[in-house]
Amino acid sequence: MPTHFNRIVQDPRLAQITVRDRTADGTFWYSVATTGVYCRPSCPSRHANPANIALHASPSAARAAGFRPCLRCRPDDPGPRSALVARIEAACRQIESAAEPPSLTRLAAAAGLSPGHFHRSFKAITGLTPKHYAEARRAGRLRAALPNAGGVTEAIYESGFQSSGRFYARSTALLGMTPTRYRAGGASETIRFAVGQCSLGAILVASSTQGVVAILLGDEPEALIHDLETRFPNATLIGDDPAYQSLIARVVGLIETPRQPADLALDIRGTAFQQRVWQALRAIPPGQTATYAEIARAIGTPSATRAVAGACAANTIAIAIPCHRVIRTDGTLSGYRWGIERKRRLLEQETTA
Numbered sequence: 001m002p003t004h005f006n007r008i009v010q011d012p013r014l015a016q017i018t019v020r021d022r023t024a025d026g027t028f029w030y031s032v033a034t035t036g037v038y039c040r041p042s043c044p045s046r047h048a049n050p051a052n053i054a055l056h057a058s059p060s061a062a063r064a065a066g067f068r069p070c071l072r073c074r075p076d077d078p079g080p081r082s083a084l085v086a087r088i089e090a091a092c093r094q095i096e097s098a099a100e101p102p103s104l105t106r107l108a109a110a111a112g113l114s115p116g117h118f119h120r121s122f123k124a125i126t127g128l129t130p131k132h133y134a135e136a137r138r139a140g141r142l143r144a145a146l147p148n149a150g151g152v153t154e155a156i157y158e159s160g161f162q163s164s165g166r167f168y169a170r171s172t173a174l175l176g177m178t179p180t181r182y183r184a185g186g187a188s189e190t191i192r193f194a195v196g197q198c199s200l201g202a203i204l205v206a207s208s209t210q211g212v213v214a215i216l217l218g219d220e221p222e223a224l225i226h227d228l229e230t231r232f233p234n235a236t237l238i239g240d241d242p243a244y245q246s247l248i249a250r251v252v253g254l255i256e257t258p259r260q261p262a263d264l265a266l267d268i269r270g271t272a273f274q275q276r277v278w279q280a281l282r283a284i285p286p287g288q289t290a291t292y293a294e295i296a297r298a299i300g301t302p303s304a305t306r307a308v309a310g311a312c313a314a315n316t317i318a319i320a321i322p323c324h325r326v327i328r329t330d331g332t333l334s335g336y337r338w339g340i341e342r343k344r345r346l347l348e349q350e351t352t353a
Contacts, residue, residue, distance in 0.1 A: 012297060014050050016041050026085075027303045028293075029056045029075050031067040038062035043073035057293075057329055087111040088125045091118070092133065101134035125303055132272045189235040193228060194248040195221040198255050199349075200342050204228060205248045206237075211265035215251055215318040217338035231316070254319050258286045258350040264320050270311070273304075277311035284325045286350040291329045313337060319346075 016024040024041035031038035033052040038059065039045060056062040059069065059076050069076050091107050102110075107130055108118035122130050191213065193206035204224035206214040214231065216224045228237065253260065268275055276299045284290050290298075292308045301307070312323040313335065324343045328334050336343035 013041070013055055014053065016302075017043075017053070018047065020044065024302060027305075029059055029062050030054065031056060031062050031065065036067055037070045038067040038075055039070040040073045040075045043070055043075075045070065045072050084121055085125055087113070088122050091122065091130070092126065095130065095134050101131070104130055124301055126301075128273055136271050136273075189232065190238060191228070191232050191235045192238045192241055192244050193225075194239065194241070194244045195224060196245075196248045196252060198252045200255060200338075200345060203248065203252065203255075205251050207244075207247065208267045210267035212247075212251075212317060212320060213267045213269065214316045215320060216316065217318050217342055251319060255346070255349070258346070266317060266320060268317070268321070270314065273307060274311040274314055277308050278315060278317075278321045281312070281315075281321050281323055281326065284322060286322075289325050289327050289347070291327055292334075293329055295326060309334070325350075 013024065013028055013030075017030055020042045022042040026040075029038050029040060031054045032048040033054070034048065038056065054065065056065065062075075063069075088111070091111055094102060094107065094110060104115050104119060107122075108115040111118050113121065119129065122128075122133070126133055128136065189208065191206050191208055193204060193214075195202060195204045197203065200217055202218050202221045202224055204214065204216040204218075204221070204227075205212060206216075206228055214228060216227055218224050218227075225239075247264075250264070268278060270278065277295060280295050280298050281290075292305045292312070293302070296302050296304045296308045299308075308326075312326055315321050315323045315337065318324070318338060324336060324346045326334070333340055333343055333347075
């Protein structure tokens with residue numbers, strides 16, 4: 001994981017300014033103290049001393065800091081990136097409407113770009129490669145089709161998968177369980193859980209045969225159990241298992257003594273993009289924080305800050321996937337699924353531990 005998860009000393013965006021990276025346009029702006037202007041990353045102006053550069057999240061932020069727009073790169077104009085975004089959005093619609101995933105060559109030609117440029121731009125803007133985007137869309141269609149289709153095989157082909165064998169090889173990763181179980185709403189899946197208390201209030205830990213599927217925090221144990229029932233409406237939920245109590249004790253230990261390693265087996269269920277974000281979160285050490293923009297850059301999608309925030313909000317495995325360690329660019333705390341105050345207390349405990 002890049003060292004920019006610490007407070008930034010040498011921000012990696014400076015390298016994008018140095019190479020005049022056009023794919024970074026629209027993701028941030030920079031100002032130069034000696035000239036009094038602000039620019040887009042691809043500005044052709046003479047390179048400035050990094051010591052005189054400040055980074056801004058928007059043109060308005062740069063203006064508020066007292067800088068004026070550069071006359072060469074015109075940072076307030078929509079710029080070529082807007083046209084590129086429109087091309088990528090058109091490619092997304094093309095993928096979504098196609099019976100079979102279009103080839104990279106075909107998509108790039110329709111966008112008027114070389115295959116390499118198209119692939120890089122698609123990933124930077126959507127957070128996924130064209131192939132993974134197509135897989136995610138097909139998986140979404142499959143999830144919608146499975147409950148009402150005549151059978152699993154019928155749903156597989158209706159969703160655009162051309163090989164049932166290839167699909168079954170990845171079915172659990174795409175659905176979080178086998179297609180048959182998903183079609184039955186999780187029936188026959190067994191989820192063990194236990195409820196306890198910690199310094200943050202009530203806590204519920206639940207596991208499948210693959211690993212922990214949920215760590216939930218709240219005020220009332222009953223509300224946490226109801227949340228679990230809603231997530232797994234047709235699964236067999238087993239509570240009050242004495243053998244399982246040791247696991248919840250380990251999770252509580254992660255809260256009370258946060259410097260110990262979180263070596264829990266996890267059953268992580270999410271989209272390809274969400275799993276990339278969650279993996280990045282697990283690499284943030286206790287006592288340190290990262291911004292949403294830093295996470296986006298770490299996974300190679302610098303313009304996907306909002307999507308990163310959405311992935312953090314979708315996380316249901318608290319503590320072990322430490323979304324509480326993600327903060328706003330200005331250092332303030334943003335939303336947390338289990339409450340801002342719990343987020344604040346977790347960060348304080350990790351800082352003072």
